[in-house]
Amino acid sequence: MSDDFNQTESLIMPKPAPFSLDGKIAIVTGASRGIGEAIARQYAQAGARVVLASRKIDHLNTVAESITSSGGEAIAIAAHTGEPEAIKGLVAETVRLFGGVDILVNNAATNPHFGPLLTAEESMWDKTLDVNLRGYFRLIREVVPQMTMRGGGKVINIASIAGLVPSPGMGLYGISKAAVIMLTKTLAIELAPANIQINAIAPGFVKTRFSQAIWGNETLHTETLKRTPAARMAEPDEIAGLALYLASPISAFATGQAFVIDGGLTLV
Secondary structure, three states: OOHHHHHHHHHHHOOOOOOOOOOEEEEEEEOOOHHHHHHHHHHHHHOOOOEEEOOHHHHHHHHHHHHHHHHEEEEEEEOOOOOHHHHHHHOOOHHHHHHHOOOOEEOOOOOOEEEEEEHHOOOHHHHHHHHHHHHHHHHHHHHHHHHHHHHEEEEEEEHHHHHOOOOOHHHHHHHHHHHHHHHHHHHHHHHHHHHHEEEEEEOOOOOHHHHHHHHHHHHHHHHHHOOOOOOOOOHHHHHHHHHHHHHHHOOOOOOOOOEOOOHHHHOO
């Protein structure tokens, strides 16, 4: 075969799209609405088979059916990420149905306390850390062997700018998200030899049901917009775009970072 033929063949052979997730299997927690739902939809559109996880199955099924009817592939599995056995069951069922795990998005979160940090009860600390931090760690620990067997993988932890700068009334939540960022950095070093990249996304204020306490309060909403140079809250799809980049092959040299999407709020 001539060199000329090889050069011609290389010109006409299609190259894989840089953001393609064809053949990849992704688990997205907290996927029944908001940021998690937006990420799951983006991944399915990019060709991934997506496992949607959340505490309650009802709305999860609705999202999965919507993705499937649009030509994607998705299944719903109820799993409380604050419960170790539920996490093991989620990963085991994903492997049984799809054969492995390539991408994990830790998005499920809780915020049972709003107010001065010293008013947070012990039970609130336990619940927040168990879901927002230990749940992330447990799920990563469970998927790493699967990713290693498949030659590598991607982990995206949804953190928050509340983990970078103090946010009034959200001290406990912010502490858990600061810990998520350090978890991300530590594991990025430990998992790099296995070709597993782990990054965090730190959103600012995103208009979701989770943030309704802010945008549903006229005073808080107005104050938030005044502090944000972009003068608006983000939409979930704007977070999902970065999550797609971090899950795709084109981000293979990015690891251990906390990517901020906040409309400039942390700059002022």
